[in-house]
Amino acid sequence: MKLLIVTILFISSFTANALKPEKKYVTTPEKYGLAYKELFATTKDNINIKVWFIPAQDILPIPEILKLRKNNEKREYRTENFRPKPTLILCNGDSGNMSYSLDLAFKYVKNGFNVVLFDWRGFGESDFFPINNNRLFYSEFLWDYEAVINTVYLMDEVKKDSIGLFGFSTGAYLSFATAYKNSKIKCIVVRGLMTSFNDVTKQFYEMKHPGYDRFIIPNKYPIELCPINIASSFTKPSLLIVGKDDDRTPVKMSEKINELLPSEKDLWIVEGAGHGGAMAPEVRKRDEFVERTVKFYKHHLGS
Numbered sequence: 001m002k003l004l005i006v007t008i009l010f011i012s013s014f015t016a017n018a019l020k021p022e023k024k025y026v027t028t029p030e031k032y033g034l035a036y037k038e039l040f041a042t043t044k045d046n047i048n049i050k051v052w053f054i055p056a057q058d059i060l061p062i063p064e065i066l067k068l069r070k071n072n073e074k075r076e077y078r079t080e081n082f083r084p085k086p087t088l089i090l091c092n093g094d095s096g097n098m099s100y101s102l103d104l105a106f107k108y109v110k111n112g113f114n115v116v117l118f119d120w121r122g123f124g125e126s127d128f129f130p131i132n133n134n135r136l137f138y139s140e141f142l143w144d145y146e147a148v149i150n151t152v153y154l155m156d157e158v159k160k161d162s163i164g165l166f167g168f169s170t171g172a173y174l175s176f177a178t179a180y181k182n183s184k185i186k187c188i189v190v191r192g193l194m195t196s197f198n199d200v201t202k203q204f205y206e207m208k209h210p211g212y213d214r215f216i217i218p219n220k221y222p223i224e225l226c227p228i229n230i231a232s233s234f235t236k237p238s239l240l241i242v243g244k245d246d247d248r249t250p251v252k253m254s255e256k257i258n259e260l261l262p263s264e265k266d267l268w269i270v271e272g273a274g275h276g277g278a279m280a281p282e283v284r285k286r287d288e289f290v291e292r293t294v295k296f297y298k299h300h301l302g303s
Helices: 062-070 098-110 141-153 170-181 197-207 227-233 251-260 286-301
Strands: 037-042 048-054 085-091 114-118 158-168 187-191 238-243 265-270
Touching (some): 048 141, 085 141, 085 170, 098 114, 141 170, 158 286, 187 286, 251 265
Parallel strands (some): 158 187
Antiparallel strands (some): 048 114
């Protein structure tokens, strides 16, 4: 029997209107029978970023989860039996909010990891921020990411030298840049990674992607942090994942980055998968995706 919670497909990134934030959560960790802590991370420009910290824990039997749901109860968050564990920070793309990543978070928790989910400013229950739907992203998202990492790093439940990142699409290149800059990050998994904004713009033009001529790239973003510009000096273990039929961040982009990486690396080209939504690799090859990424994280972060 599949998990009683309806499986949520990852929202496709790079849509006609690039940024599509949602305020309402489609599900929450207690619907999965998970104990968790809600907190806020404050950025350097005083924006509060909503965070769900889900510690590694035993998974409840389905009848117990159903009972909690029926009684509208939350599983108690207990710290006395916790010991520092490897921690995965899952980074959203450019649409929806963190609740769409809960299905994957559940599987990582089940495999012994703490999992952190968070919302960009203007998304979910993070502080309001005016969003232009034609923008690919905001440079301030990098500040959001740093605030989350710095906040989580101080938690007693977190093993300090065992923090990994996962990001897809927009979240992939923001994760790549963040891992490059932040010494607290040990390894990274990215799916649908671009090479540069110039390459993405060209790709959109060639595929006649709706609205490509309206996309706005933030002029404040440090171009030197584009993946193609830092790949040759990116020294952290990395797993790059891309759908073979991805027409937005095509295979050639991940191959180019992978060739430049000097550190321990792997590239998985997923047959029958595209960029996002129902065609995303983590949807098309769900079990294999979890198996491969768990193996990678355990190898580099321990248990």
